[in-house]
């Protein structure tokens with residue numbers, strides 16, 4: 155797909171590249187500076203999780219055009235250890251950063267659509283969309 | 288105009304005023320605006336963005352590119368605060384839900400554990416039980432039976448709140464299911480001990496006092512499973528003494544046997560039962576002294592039993608600055624003078 159671009163996450167510096175990619179696409183699609191900053195924060199969170207918990211994986215950014223709407227899709231894919239209890243992880247206050255509002259629930263709140271699939275031993279697949287308003 | 292646009296124009300007005308006269312008035316307006324924005328769940332990064340946009344508009348030359356770009360950093364930092372702010376909003380909401388749930392649970396518990404203070408000729412009985420939090424880990428129950436006696440159970444789970452309350456519901460159920468002929472104080476405690484030992488986890492202990500007042504011969508027979516000692520008031524000598532009782536807590540040892548005690552009750556005498564929430568009422572100076580408790584009871588002794596327990600509670604509540612540390616239960620049984 156030519157409207158999708160990806161960044162491999164292997165070390166901490168790749169998080170910066172993923173952010174850069176996300177910001178460029180968000181800007182290009184017409185997101186304002188506040189939303190750009192929010193989207194890149196979400197990317198940071200997902201990329202950092204890959205780096206910390208899965209070892210490696212990738213972050214992809216996709217432009218979406220649907221029913222006259224424009225949006226940005228954020229994918230985070232890895233084949234790391236996966237997450238055992240998704241319900242628990244999606245609960246506020248669970249993340250090790252509890253109280254900072256970051257982590258997966260924070261990302262979910264920020265985006266308009268959020269889906270997570272994960273099985274222990276197989277990896278984690280997160281898809282989130284932010285629509286341009 | 289939607290709220291965001293209103294916010295922006297208000298912000299512009301305040302900023303313009305302030306830059307013109309640097310007045311405290313404008314700053315105060317700023318504070319009011321923030322309240323409004325917080326009420327409407329506007330995250331901090333929005334405010335930073337509004338500030339930047341207005342500055343760029345008002346001072347196209349002076350607010351140069353470098354200054355504008357510096358706001359990217361501020362914005363980035365504020366986005367993280369925004370995340371925390373949203374989580375806080377959500378946690379507040381969850382807390383409200385939990386509170387509502389607890390209130391409902393507390394009502395269910397009240398209905399479940401509810402007991403009526405019996406009205407018996409020749410006797411005057413008063414009881415009060417107040418939970419420290421929503422749910423009560425203390426429990427008391429009155430049973431009247433056909434051979435003209437009143438039985439009273441008072442129990443306290445070591446621990447408070449929800450776990451204690453759940454545990455109490457089990458005790459109540461177990462007690463209700465005991466057959467009539469097993470309701471002597473020692474048998475009740477021995478039965479409940481087995482129930483608790485089998486069903487409750489090892490870290491949960493329950494103390495319990497069970498007594499039966501035989502109205503025909505005015506004998507109070509009782510047994511205790513490690514419960515806070517009861518008191519006895521001798522009307523004739525106007526003195527208090529402890530109701531002696533020994534016994535292991537419920538749930539420690541499967542085959543515990545309990546000893547039965549008896550006490551003859553003369554006209555005007557009182558039996559005073561309580562949970563440790565009474566004796567462990569804590570003031571700044573430490574636990575209340577036993578003398579203080581006795582003095583409180585004495586001060587009210589001319590009143591009906593129900594008024595005595597209520598007044599003692601009120602005084603102790605006040606002594607503790609209205610913050611109960613433990614569930615509080617106080618019961619008084621008095622043999623009327625004319626009986």
Ligand SMILES: Nc1ncnc2c1ncn2[C@@H]1O[C@H](COP(=O)(O)OP(=O)(O)O)[C@@H](O)[C@H]1O
Pocket residue numbers: 199203204207208232234235236237243248249250251252256257258259278
């Ligand atoms: N990509 C991933 N692979 C494996 N486990 C993950 C992944 N992402 C998150 N987790 C698990 O979910 C938990 C919660 O993640 P998150 O909400 O980002 O909070 P935090 O990283 O601060 O713990 C992590 O502690 C980790 O155990």
Ligand SMILES: [Mg+2]
Pocket residue numbers: 199202203249257258
């Ligand atoms: Mg994380």
